[in-house]
Amino acid sequence: MISSEVNNKDNKELIPWQGLALTCVRILQLYCRVFDEDLHDLLCIKEKTCKNCKCSRDVHEVVAEHGARARLGFVQNHDGLDARTLGYTFVPPGLSSARQVDQYYSTLPSEDVPKLGSRGETVRSQRIVRQLPKQDLSLTACKFVEPQYESSYRDFVSGRNQVALDVAVAKPTPPGSFCIRCLQPVHAQQISVTAPRMGKDVWHPACFKCTTCDDLLVDLAYCVYDDNIYCERHYAEKMKPRCAGCDEL
Ligand SMILES: [Zn+2]
Ligand SMILES: [Zn+2]
Ligand SMILES: [Zn+2]
Ligand SMILES: [Zn+2]
Incomplete structure (x- = not known):
C-alpha cells in the first residue's frame, strides 16, 4: 500500500526560496494559506516539530476559520x-x-x-x-x-x-x-x-x-x-x- 518514504534531504532541495527558513511563523502561515499548505509540507514533512518556529505542526495548518x-x-x-x-x-x-x-x-x-x-x-x-x-x-x-x-x-x-x-x-x-x-x-x-x-x-x-x-x-x-x-x-x-x-x- 505504501511506497518508499521521501527522505528529508530531498525535501530540502524542494524549498523554493531559502529565506523561508528564516521567516516568522505568521509569514509561514500566510504562505501555507496562499499555497494551500503545500509549501509548508515541503518545509516540515517528516518532522514532528517545525525547525523554523519550534511549534508543533498542528498549529501551522490553517484550519480554525474553515x-x-x-x-x-x-x-x-x-x-x-x-x-x-x-x-x-x-x-x-x-x-x-x-x-x-x-x-x-x-x-x-x-x-x-x-x-x-x-x-x-x-x-x-x-x-x-x-x-x-x-x-x-x-x-x-x-x-x-x-x-x-x-x-x-x-x-x-x-x-x-x-x-x-x-x-x-x-x-x-x-x-x-x-x-x-x-x-x-x-x-x-x-x-x-x-x-x-x-x-x-x-x-x-x-x-x-x-x-x-x-x-x-x-x-x-x-x-x-x-x-x-x-x-x-x-x-x-x-x-x-x-x-x-x-x-x-
Ligand atoms: Zn508511510
Ligand atoms: Zn512548521
Ligand atoms: Zn479518536
Ligand atoms: Zn454524560
Whole structure:
C-alpha cells in the first residue's frame, strides 16, 4: 500500500526560496494559506516539530476559520448562528440563541471552549488536524497511495460518508433523558448532543468523545462503528491499518 518514504534531504532541495527558513511563523502561515499548505509540507514533512518556529505542526495548518464541516466537504449551514459574532470560532448546529450557546459551553472545561483568541481556539484547531487527517479525506492529500490502491481508497471514503460519518447537533434535552456515555441523567432543557446516526441517544456535551482516544469530538463530527462513536482517525483505523511513518491509511 505504501511506497518508499521521501527522505528529508530531498525535501530540502524542494524549498523554493531559502529565506523561508528564516521567516516568522505568521509569514509561514500566510504562505501555507496562499499555497494551500503545500509549501509548508515541503518545509516540515517528516518532522514532528517545525525547525523554523519550534511549534508543533498542528498549529501551522490553517484550519480554525474553515472548521470541521468544510474540511469534511459538508455544505455550510448558513441559517445557523454566526460563531464569531458570539465570540467563538465554532458554535454547534441546532442552537438558536446566544443563551443556548453559552449554556452549552458552560458545561465544558474552559480549555474545550473555542472562544476567540483563547487557548480553546488553538485546542480546537489541533483537534481538527488530529481527528480529521486530511489524507483520510481526499486522495489529493495522500502522497504514498499507489495507483492500484486508489479504487480501494475511494470505496473506503464513499462507504464512510454514506454510513458512518456525520455531524451531531445540540439541542434542549427532553425530560427523563440519560447520557449514553456516563449513564447519568441529563436535566430537562439542559443542552445536550444528539447524533442522527445513533437514533435518540443523548450525550452531555462533555461526554461526546471518541471511544478510542477519549478526546472530545471536534465540531461534533463523529463516525459510527458497531454502535459506538469515534473520531474519523480512529474510525478509519478500524477499517484500514495506518502507516506509522506517513500517517496514511
Ligand atoms: Zn512548521
Ligand atoms: Zn454524560
Ligand atoms: Zn479518536
Ligand atoms: Zn508511510
